[in-house]
Amino acid sequence: MNREWAAILRSKWFPASVGITAALAIAGLLVGFVVLPLADRNEQFHSVWDAICSAAGLIQNAAREPVVQANYPTTRVELTPRMLRGASAESIGRGATLALRCTMCHGARGLSEANTPNLAGQYAVVIYKQLMDFKTGARVSAVMAPLVGDLSDQDMRDLAAYYAYLPRVPASRPAGEPPQIVASGAPLRSIAPCGACHGELASKPGAAWLEGQPFDYLRTQLQDFASGARRNDIGEQMRNVARGMTVAEIDAASRFYAGLRGPTGSQADASSKQH
């Protein structure tokens, strides 16, 4: 072995091959870390060292001018896919006691007699987020605002756990295919299907379970999202969709989720007159 090494080291090819390899490596490093970053028209680096650090993947958030703040309250809730899972029996029990103040409108077991939302079986994340938004004023309601003012964060978590625990309204799905806006949306007008987030096809954290909600409530919310009267949706995710929906589509989606049959008929007309 030693004799082989000695022969290799003595060879005139040894320094040449090592030198060529080293030169290639240095040239590659110079091109990758200095030449190409400095040639990038997307970035202006202050120094060669800055360019080298950026090319090496060092995280450097650029300093930016102050951001424009909204002149209305925005939602402060951070949604994660796993939040509020696995509520304890104690939390559900506390929620049931707290829910006594909600029964007037939302029913004794979370099933509304009026045109207020049915809360039984709603996702806990949805209840929690809406309660928080009512409290911070991100979602405006003259009825809800005074009722949530004294709720603590834990109170809202308990209420969410309780309503998520209650059995849902019995499915009263109208016969036949769901309307096109629910099943496939309107891709040519940049509208994803309702079901892509609201549980028919897939679920998105924070998107409500809509089946069995009152027609009037659903239609009002879609109209408010479209007009901008309601703006507590994170990143305008509902406003972007509702703005593009036609009156007929808003009607069809609300009727479908409310469990009403067919296109706009006497029932919808009657309920709209109640307004």
Next chain:
Amino acid sequence: MTEPPPPPSHDEGAERIEGIERRWAMVGIGVLLVLVVVAAFAGIHQAAMPQSRVEIVDPLRLHLSGEFIDSNLGSAVEPDGSVTVRAIGQEYSFTPSCILVPRDTPITFRATSADVVHGFLIDGTDINLMLVPGYISSLRARFETLGERYMPCHEFCGTGHEGMWGRIKVVDKAVFAQMAAGAKRVSCVK
């Protein structure tokens, strides 16, 4: 009938084969060199370069603070006259859903995703970014022609992916200046 020529000797055959091999090796090396030069030229002069600066952001907290809160999205006029466009992609829309930019003006796009990987592509241009949750994608651009272009999300992002696309409207500098005069952030969302 004549006698067939004697088969070539061992050395002669090896020499011929070596010659053929050398010629093919030259062809192969030539092809490689041409490809390297073409790739380097296209990468530096024609195509958009990969982003050199790594910037991160918490995708779950975009709406709470920082430059991607709702009210800060859209086009902003910088002191040097250039325009910065901030946008987010989320399941299943872009915000703002209609981006407004002036013609013949340096534009910097800064965008990110609030949930999964989305694509940010403007048709008819070489603008093509991936919006990766947690990272800020940025790109400089310039629009020479007026009109409306589409921005389809081109990374499959979920069951509503086909409905996810936005618009970008390139307007005259004067029209843009007029619209930007009253507002700090502009877009063409109606």
